[in-house]
Amino acid sequence: MSGYVVRRLLLYVPTLIGVSIIIFVIMRVIPGDPAVMVLSGPGGEAVYTQEDLVRMHRILGLDRPLVVQYADWMWGFVRGDWGISLRYNADVFEEVRRRLPVTAELAMLGMFIAVAIGLPVGLISAMRQETWADYVGRVFTIVGLAMPTFWLGMLVVVALSTWFNWLPPLGYAKLHNEPWGNLQQMSFPALVLGYHMAAYIARMVRAQMLEVLRQDYIRTAHAKGLRERVVVVRHALKNALLPVITLAGVLVGGLLSGAVVIELIFSLPGIGRLLLDGLRTRDFPVVQALVLVFATIFLMVNLLVDLLYGWLDPRIHY
Amino acid sequence: METGRAGPRQVGLITWGLGLRLGTWARELWRFTRRKPLGGVSLVFLVAMVLVAIFSPWITPHSPYENIRGAARVAPGATYWFGTDHLGRDLFSRVLIAGRISLFIGLVVMLLGTTVGSAVGVFSAYIGGKTDLIIQRIVDGLLAFPAIILALALMATLGQSLLNVILALVVVNTPRTIRTVRSAALSIKENVYVDAARSIGASNLRVMFLHVTPNCFAPIIIMATVTLGWAILAEASLSFLGLGVPADVPTWGGMLGTMAQRFMRSAPWTVVFPGLTLTLVVMAINLLGDAMRDMLDPRLRGAR
Numbered sequence: 306m307s308g309y310v311v312r313r314l315l316l317y318v319p320t321l322i323g324v325s326i327i328i329f330v331i332m333r334v335i336p337g338d339p340a341v342m343v344l345s346g347p348g349g350e351a352v353y354t355q356e357d358l359v360r361m362h363r364i365l366g367l368d369r370p371l372v373v374q375y376a377d378w379m380w381g382f383v384r385g386d387w388g389i390s391l392r393y394n395a396d397v398f399e400e401v402r403r404r405l406p407v408t409a410e411l412a413m414l415g416m417f418i419a420v421a422i423g424l425p426v427g428l429i430s431a432m433r434q435e436t437w438a439d440y441v442g443r444v445f446t447i448v449g450l451a452m453p454t455f456w457l458g459m460l461v462v463v464a465l466s467t468w469f470n471w472l473p474p475l476g477y478a479k480l481h482n483e484p485w486g487n488l489q490q491m492s493f494p495a496l497v498l499g500y501h502m503a504a505y506i507a508r509m510v511r512a513q514m515l516e517v518l519r520q521d522y523i524r525t526a527h528a529k530g531l532r533e534r535v536v537v538v539r540h541a542l543k544n545a546l547l548p549v550i551t552l553a554g555v556l557v558g559g560l561l562s563g564a565v566v567i568e569l570i571f572s573l574p575g576i577g578r579l580l581l582d583g584l585r586t587r588d589f590p591v592v593q594a595l596v597l598v599f600a601t602i603f604l605m606v607n608l609l610v611d612l613l614y615g616w617l618d619p620r621i622h623y
Numbered sequence: 624m625e626t627g628r629a630g631p632r633q634v635g636l637i638t639w640g641l642g643l644r645l646g647t648w649a650r651e652l653w654r655f656t657r658r659k660p661l662g663g664v665s666l667v668f669l670v671a672m673v674l675v676a677i678f679s680p681w682i683t684p685h686s687p688y689e690n691i692r693g694a695a696r697v698a699p700g701a702t703y704w705f706g707t708d709h710l711g712r713d714l715f716s717r718v719l720i721a722g723r724i725s726l727f728i729g730l731v732v733m734l735l736g737t738t739v740g741s742a743v744g745v746f747s748a749y750i751g752g753k754t755d756l757i758i759q760r761i762v763d764g765l766l767a768f769p770a771i772i773l774a775l776a777l778m779a780t781l782g783q784s785l786l787n788v789i790l791a792l793v794v795v796n797t798p799r800t801i802r803t804v805r806s807a808a809l810s811i812k813e814n815v816y817v818d819a820a821r822s823i824g825a826s827n828l829r830v831m832f833l834h835v836t837p838n839c840f841a842p843i844i845i846m847a848t849v850t851l852g853w854a855i856l857a858e859a860s861l862s863f864l865g866l867g868v869p870a871d872v873p874t875w876g877g878m879l880g881t882m883a884q885r886f887m888r889s890a891p892w893t894v895v896f897p898g899l900t901l902t903l904v905v906m907a908i909n910l911l912g913d914a915m916r917d918m919l920d921p922r923l924r925g926a927r
Binding site: 323327466566569 | 760763764765767768769770771772773775776777778779780852856859860863864865866876879883884887888891894895898901902903905906909910
């Protein structure tokens with residue numbers, strides 16, 4: 306087991322390097338020239354002279370060999386020097402540090418809601434298969450999987466503003482300054498973000514529970530006279546939840562991309578919003594750093610899930 | 624029998640054969656609908672949506688592009704079924720036209736992604752060794768990103784166009800197909816019939832395409848339906864965020880973009896109808912996919 310952990314941790318580093326190379330290639334090689342990207346308008350129209358281009362090359366350090374540029378970027382990234390935003394003239398690292406708590410809180414609340422709703426819905430659906438409770442649960446799941454997060458978010462904003470005269474506030478209430486205001490502001494975005502993932506969880510829990518409930522050891526548990534609750538919780542659920550944990554990777558991917566649209570709709574100042582603004586204005590230091598941050602978080606969670614899975618399932622030996 | 628031009632007898636035979644083929648198809652379809660009613664209904668709905676999308680330029684009640692004078696943000700009613708948007712364009716017509724682009728992108732991404740993904744997946748598994756290792760490390764790298772985030776970054780650098788949306792979605796989604804098909808092909812290639820084919824001198828290409836690929840059919844079909852639903856949602860997200868197809872091309876996601884957000888409180892119908900259509904289409908694809916998965920994968924039969 307410990308050997309496996311060490312091997313996985315060692316593999317994590319080359320994967321991250323591979324990821325950073327992919328980002329670098331996308332940002333530097335495909336568009337041909339980031340300087341052109343910076344100088345031209347959003348539609349790609351060119352309004353600059355040759356001297357502008359040469360000057361921009363020097364400012365951005367693009368006149369150096371690609372390998373040097375990559376090494377410079379990576380060395381800077383490791384030290385927390387992520388460059389200066391081209392549009393806001395602000396330090397990218399500082400900006401991310403300031404905004405990260407918003408996104409982290411949104412993601413954690415969303416995850417909490419997803420589990421708190423998805424788990425019972427899936428469980429009840431499986432326990433009461435082919436009853437009205439199951440049908441309600443399945444409709445909840447089917448709708449949740451098909452509904453785009455951004456559309457649900459817009460519907461919620463429209464509904465709240467029409468019936469309760471509520472609008473997404475312009476300012477942001479910080480958690481440690483105004484905990485109550487912050488929770489009010491975060492609850493609806495988190496609910497919207499959580500619903501889609503709750504549907505995933507409910508679907509998986511239901512399928513796994515149905516599978517497990519048909520196993521021989523469940524019949525044995527019933528036969529030796531255990532109470533229903535003990536059979537379900539201790540025998541069935543424990544085994545059914547194992548494969549559900551592998552969903553966490555998918556869910557975190559959804560969480561991170563969901564944060565981008567949710568922060569836009571509910572005007573929350575998180576890193577998803579920062580990434581989107583960076584993408585729209587072609588602010589490549591911001592985009593480059595943030596895509597790497599998103600990928601790092603995503604990889605880290607997947608690594609944790611793999612380790613957790615190995616630790617929880619005694620049948621797996623590495 | 625003499626060779627050469629087909630006589631009336633041959634033509635008759637071919638027609639009869641074709642009719643039999645269609646009959647079998649219809650019977651298969653009927654059997655599928657009876658066993659999986661939700662899947663059947665979804666299939667009919669999707670076929671109807673595709674037909675509407677194809678013929679939309681001829682069946683829209685109003686022009687989807689014309690700004691009707693003095694009719695900005697009219698609520699849904701007898702004249703404008705879904706109402707009009709902030710520029711006085713008929714929303715019903717726009718939803719129909721938008722279906723063309725959204726479904727087209729979804730279908731192309733599905734076809735391209737599934738074809739390329741299956742070919743690479745089977746190739747990688749069958750050849751094995753260093754080639755497999757290198758391909759799988761590239762796949763690892765691409766799978767290390769949240770898919771939409773990578774697609775957004777690609778769109779920002781490539782620029783907004785229909786072709787680039789398709790390209791970005793294929794790049795971020797195909798690794799998943801490669802991974803799935805590869806693992807299926809790995810077990811298929813251990814079968815005796817693969818050895819048998821090789822021992823009578825079949826070439827590698829022949830074994831890959833005529834023996835391994837057809838036996839990976841179930842996972843390939845399942846990945847295809849998953850890809851279709853995903854691609855339509857992903858395109859909608861990109862266009863919604865203003866990084867999909869150019870803003871003047873109507874798509875379901877694009878119709879919910881910046882302008883709809885600005886006017887969504889005074890004209891909620893501009894938000895409701897494009898999103899509802901999108902949701903229903905994705906729901907139908909998911910239900911159809913589930914039904915097909917149940918039929919194709921005996922291991923999962925009755926599990927959901």
